[in-house]
Amino acid sequence: MRINKFISHNSHYSRREADELIKQGLVKINNKIALLSDGVKFDDKIFIKGKRLQKRTSFSVIIYHKQKGEIVSKKDDRGRKIIYDSLPKQFRNWLSVGRLDFASEGLLLLTDSPVIASSLMRSDLEREYYLKVKGIVNKQVIEAMQNGLEIQNEKKGAHAKTKITSMSFAPFLDYEIFGSSGGYTKLRVIINEGKNRELRRFFAHFDLEVMDLKRVAFGALDLGILKAGKYRFLEKGEYEKLRDFLKFNNIKY
Structure with a gap:
């Protein structure tokens, strides 16, 4: 494992911050000052600013009910509220x-382990959402939900600044249409992807604007x-299910 990745997995430092520490000569592998290109072996001892970095053997996860009007980011250059203002x-x-x-x-998971964050983010675990769209979900939309x-x-x-103009949507795992009234349709969908603004882009393709979107399960x-x-x-049983997922996917933390 690369030294910066090892540091980010076992501390609060990001990989970029780890790189800066290494450049400043503040990181040692055993008794040797670390280089950006160095790797870490199982029995290596890592020191940051003279203090030994202990390998993480446990992790914590919280479920946060994100509110509308909050940014999921460490900071916002436009001064908007971020989730860490509420936590x-x-x-x-x-x-x-x-x-x-x-x-x-809706449901947003946060963890103190970069390994867990990365593993869950890239997983194909089900994500369940409730939506309200402006317009009618017709046969064409239903076929796309079924077939991709x-x-x-x-x-x-x-997003207005996105450079991504092509996207592939896998078939929905499940969906339920609750009905339409006043020009709006309410529905529940389950997908197993986490692409940026995926559901908004899916329905927008059919000129259906997502008015409300709430994630209720992950x-x-x-x-x-x-x-x-x-x-x-998380409760004990939830941690056990999460560890089962990690074990099944051979993910070490």
């Missing part, structure tokens, strides 16, 4: 598992009755 200071260095955009709400969708040279529903983890702006740690 206690002890979570300031925790990492989010993916993101929910500014106008979305490819878009080319299109930015509908995407894998075996459920939002339940957790109120907006509040958080909770």
